[in-house]
Amino acid sequence: FDLLESPRKTAEAGAFTPIVPADETFLHTYNCNWEQFPRQNDLSYRRKQIYRADYVKLHYVHYSTVTTVSQMSEMETRSSGRERWMHRYVEKHVHEFDEMKESTMLHTKTKVARNMLSWETRCRRSTLSEVGCHVGFPFPKGVKPTTPIKRNDGYAYNCFLNEKIEDYWWPKLVEAVKRRKEGRSNAALQNG
Helix, strand or coil: CCCCCCHHHHCECCECCCCCCCCCCHHHHCCCECCCCCCCCCCHHHCCCCCCCCCEEEEECCEEEEECCCCCCHHHHHHHCCCCCCCCCCCCCCCCCCCCCCCCCCCCCCCCHHHCCCHHHHHHCCCCCCCCCCCCCECCCCCCCCCCCECCCCCECCEECCHHHHHHHHHHHHHHHHHHHHHHHHHHHHHC
């Protein structure tokens, strides 16, 4: 919330459209998750998948619907010697990532005013869930809440920062963006 442009800028009928300022990144602004990292809840239906391009034949949003193995007939599967035939296909080529050491996913989803109705009331209630307040008010570093906690302005803390993103990946992104902008500026001066 604190990294967004002022809600007054797009306020309409008790709602606003959250806008990431031009000098900020989505990665930094949306680095706020309702569950502390590493996440413990099994939300496998919402996980992102990374596959070799030659393995997935058809991909639908989050789900690999057709893969090389799922297309194999019973005879092909049995003769491959690598797969076990099952009437109902179950993906077995899955690796569970360690969010602290290997990989993490941060969902950065833009909201519009219709998603933000009654946001001030909702965001003053304390809840650690994906429903209710659609803007993040991150707990201060090191705070492990056992009871609801509110900020001085009355809004309830409702999410946690991913420290690896905050301390490692975001600074790298800022530096890369800076170098790219400087490269464009230097190229423009040379082409002058």
